Amino acid sequence: xxDTGGQQLFDLWKKQVEDGTQQWLKMxxxxxxxxxxxxxxxxxxxxxxxxxxxxxxxxxxASPDLMGQWKQFLDQWIAAWSxxxxxxxxTEAFAKVIGTQLEGFLNAAGPAKKAAEQHIEATLxxxxxxxxxxxxxxxxxxxQLEEKLEGVEDRLEAVLKRLNDLAAxxxxxxx
Amino acid sequence: xxxxxxxxxxxIPGLSPEARAxxxxxxxxxxxxxxxxxxxxxxxxxxxxxxxxxQEIYRKNKSRLYRYASTRTHRTPLLFVPNLGISRPYIxxxxxxxxxxxxxxxxxxxxxxxDWGVFGEEDNGLTVEDAVTKILPRLAQxxxxxxxxSEMSVLGYCMGAPLSACFVATHPEFPAKNYINMAGxxxxxxxxxxxxxxxxxxxxxxxxxxxxGSVPPDMIKAGFKLLKPTMDLSAGLNLWWNLWNPEYxxxxxxLNKWANEYVAFPGEFFRQWVREFYQENRLIRGELxxxxxxxxxxxxxxxxxxxxxxxxxxxxPGCVKPLIEAVGSTDREYVEMPGGHxxxxxxxxxxxxxxxTVASWLAARS
Numbered sequence: 001x002x003d004t005g006g007q008q009l010f011d012l013w014k015k016q017v018e019d020g021t022q023q024w025l026k027m028x029x030x031x032x033x034x035x036x037x038x039x040x041x042x043x044x045x046x047x048x049x050x051x052x053x054x055x056x057x058x059x060x061x062a063s064p065d066l067m068g069q070w071k072q073f074l075d076q077w078i079a080a081w082s083x084x085x086x087x088x089x090x091t092e093a094f095a096k097v098i099g100t101q102l103e104g105f106l107n108a109a110g111p112a113k114k115a116a117e118q119h120i121e122a123t124l125x126x127x128x129x130x131x132x133x134x135x136x137x138x139x140x141x142x143x144q145l146e147e148k149l150e151g152v153e154d155r156l157e158a159v160l161k162r163l164n165d166l167a168a169x170x171x172x173x174x175x
Numbered sequence: 176x177x178x179x180x181x182x183x184x185x186x187i188p189g190l191s192p193e194a195r196a197x198x199x200x201x202x203x204x205x206x207x208x209x210x211x212x213x214x215x216x217x218x219x220x221x222x223x224x225x226x227x228x229x230q231e232i233y234r235k236n237k238s239r240l241y242r243y244a245s246t247r248t249h250r251t252p253l254l255f256v257p258n259l260g261i262s263r264p265y266i267x268x269x270x271x272x273x274x275x276x277x278x279x280x281x282x283x284x285x286x287x288x289x290d291w292g293v294f295g296e297e298d299n300g301l302t303v304e305d306a307v308t309k310i311l312p313r314l315a316q317x318x319x320x321x322x323x324x325s326e327m328s329v330l331g332y333c334m335g336a337p338l339s340a341c342f343v344a345t346h347p348e349f350p351a352k353n354y355i356n357m358a359g360x361x362x363x364x365x366x367x368x369x370x371x372x373x374x375x376x377x378x379x380x381x382x383x384x385x386x387x388g389s390v391p392p393d394m395i396k397a398g399f400k401l402l403k404p405t406m407d408l409s410a411g412l413n414l415w416w417n418l419w420n421p422e423y424x425x426x427x428x429x430l431n432k433w434a435n436e437y438v439a440f441p442g443e444f445f446r447q448w449v450r451e452f453y454q455e456n457r458l459i460r461g462e463l464x465x466x467x468x469x470x471x472x473x474x475x476x477x478x479x480x481x482x483x484x485x486x487x488x489x490x491x492p493g494c495v496k497p498l499i500e501a502v503g504s505t506d507r508e509y510v511e512m513p514g515g516h517x518x519x520x521x522x523x524x525x526x527x528x529x530x531x532t533v534a535s536w537l538a539a540r541s
Contacts, residue, residue, distance in 0.1 A: 067201060071416050078412065082405040086488075089401070090368055092377075098401075099377030110386040132296075139297035143236050150235070150313070 207419035215424070222429040225265040227277045229288070233317040237292030240314045242321060243268075243276050248283025251352045251541035252322040254315055256335035256342075259291040259306055260440040261395055263433065266521050267332075270429050275520055275530055282534040284541070287318040287327075289335070299389050299442040303451070306444065307341045308466035315342065315349055326352035328537055331359050332520060333490060334448075337458055340498065344474045345465050353540050355533060356481040356498050358490045358519050361472075362459040363452055365493030368402055373453045380449040384442040392437035399437075402488055430521070459497055472498065478506035480536050482529060484519035485511055508536070 088094060117133070124131045190198070233240040255276075257264045267288070268276040279286050289311070294301060319327050329351050331339035336359015343351045360366050372378060387394075400406070410431075417423040440448070457463040463470040479502045483492030492511055499509045512519055512528045519529050 071412070074412055075409075078405045078409050082403065082409075085404050086368075090371060092371070095371045095374060095377040098372060099379075103379065103382070106382055106386045113386070136296045139295065140300075143297060146236060147309075 204419040208415065211418045211421065211424050215428075220428065222270075222425065222432050224270065224429050224432065225268045226271045227268045227274055227280065232287070232321045233314060235310055235313055237294055237298065238310050238314065239290040239292060240317055240321075241288045241290060242318070243280050243286040243288065245280035245283050245285050247285050249538060249541035250324060251326050251328050251537075252285035252287060252318070252324050253279060253328045253330055253537065254287045254289065254318050254339075256289045256311065256329065256331045256339040257291070258332065258334035259338065259444065260294070260390070260438050261334070261399075262438060263293075263436050264288060264290050266430075266433050266517065269433065269521055270426065273426065273522070273526065275525065278526065278530045279534060282538065284328075284534070284537065285322055285324075287322070289314050293438050294389075294441045294444075296388065301441040302443045303338070303341075303447040304465050307338055307345070311338065311342045312346055312349065315346075319350070326350040328353040328355070328541060330355040330357060330533070332357045333359055333516070335359065336495075336498075337361060337452065340472060340475065341458070341463065341465050341470045343477075344470050344472055345468045347474065351475075351477050353478045353480070353537060354475055354502075354504075355537070356479070356495060357529075357533070358482065358484055358487055358495060358516055359498075360452075360490040360494040361481075361501065362494045362497035363456040364459075365491060365497075366453065367488055367491045367494070369398075369489065370453055372398075373449050375454045378449070380446050380454070384446045387442070389442040390440035390445045392439050395440065396435075396437045426522075459501060472501035473503040475502040476504050478540050479504045479508070480533070481507075481509045482519065482533065483509070483511045484514045484516060486513070486515040487519065489516040506540075 121131045121133065227243050229241040229243045231239055232242050255267065257267065268274040271277065276286055276288065291306070291310075315327070315329075327350065329339050329343055331337070331354075336356040340354070340356065340359070340361065343349065343354055363370055373380070383390075410427075414424075414427055417427075451457045451463060455462070458470060458472070461469065461471055479499065481495050481498045483490075483495040485492065487495075496509050499507050510532060512532070514522075514524045514528070518524050
């Protein structure tokens with residue numbers, strides 16, 4: 001079995017992780033923080049890891065099972081983190097943080113984008129090269145033209161159908 | 176090198192024959208992992224995706240309608256409507272023996288795929304309403320004409336489900352034989368993290384669209400990565416663990432190609448999508464108007480199947496299931512499958528759970 005010193009270190013680390021998670025959730029200001037049990041996230045893979053170590057120690061000889069145990073440990077570690085992150089990201093505080101970050105980005109990006117576009121437009125205009133907005137404008141007109149053609153096509157099909165119906169009706173009419 | 180390692184394994188004192196065999200097996204796998212890793216880094220191969228033969232039936236602006244022919248043992252063909260923007264639709268035909276399209280055609284359904292296409296800056300004025308009232312009706316009509324059938328089943332996946340539901344509900348002239356919602360959000364009050372992040376208190380969609388014009392692929396990527404931050408780590412770990420298996424590696428390469436190919440949203444589409452669907456939840460409330468017609472889901476009277484995925488964090492089951500109560504059909508069913516948003520329709524799990532369920536439900540009604 002694992003020695004007492006190792007066990008103590010492991011317990012200490014486990015407690016630190018749990019305390020950290022609790023603090024983090026409190027910081028996020030979620031009312032769920034009071035009801036959450038962080039131990040519930042960590043306990044399964046901690047126990048699994050301990051069981052794995054105990055198995056390795058009792059086997060006496062190095063075994064390739066260790067790789068599988070390690071993979072399982074990592075899977076559970078990732079799953080536990082994923083769950084914690086998901087809970088944290090599901091808070092209004094988090095949504096507010098990313099909303100504020102995005103707004104800050106837009107406040108900075110908006111004028112910069114506009115200035116860059118104006119500058120490029122002027123430069124390309126000076127060189128006699130069509131600008132991005134001009135090319136986009138032409139593409140937009142092509143799309144609109146395609147829509148108009150579709151409209152014409154639809155009307156022609158409708159007229160053709162009506163003519164066919166009339167022709168069929170005339171053929172059926174007794175002379 | 177391999178032999179030397181094996182020799183080393185046999186020389187560990189006190190090793191039982193069984194443990195030695197396990198060590199050899201593990202070492203062999205590790206060598207294969209290293210070999211495949213080196214191949215991936217030194218000689219990366221572009222994965223072949225979309226292997227099922229298809230024919231382009233119609234094109235409208237960037238959108239395409241494809242037909243995947245079958246032996247047609249079922250009279251009613253299937254029109255598949257995926258999401259617009261975000262990702263490319265080849266996930267539904269990712270690779271041979273791992274494709275929803277292939278499965279459905281093998282089951283005897285003529286399969287029509289709507290590929291919305293990759294929209295550019297010139298399409299920033301395109302709205303959800305345009306997609307529902309201009310593009311989709313035209314493509315659906317062309318599919319119907321091409322098939323020669325008198326009726327057609329419609330299957331909407333992800334965002335394609337609310338779009339196609341709006342289309343079916345507002346176009347009674349289209350002969351929808353059956354309707355399937357696969358992981359498509361209908362009641363946006365239960366749409367999970369995206370619903371919270373896009374809440375009008377935290378997200379100003381007008382400012383976003385007015386500033387950027389469209390939603391660039393990198394922004395979409397960031398949003399989806401944020402939804403599941405440990406996904407890449409988990410995928411990397413699983414890749415390393417299964418790297419010895421060439422089939423897993425080829426599947427990973429194909430999926431990885433798709434997972435990193437994001438598609439922009441046209442600006443006005445995003446504005447309407449976020450405001451009217453996410454923020455105001457108009458669809459389920461019956462307040463959504465498309466082309467001057469109120470979208471009343473009760474007008475969907477054909478048989479309806481809704482499929483939710485238990486681990487779906489994009490369209491959780493809670494936002495998929497309400498369709499069943501909203502439609503006017505008497506033949507309606509909700510099923511919940513294991514897996515997430517993507518694994519519902521792609522991958523080994525999908526081929527065992529979702530595809531056969533959908534195919535058998537349709538077969539009984541086609």
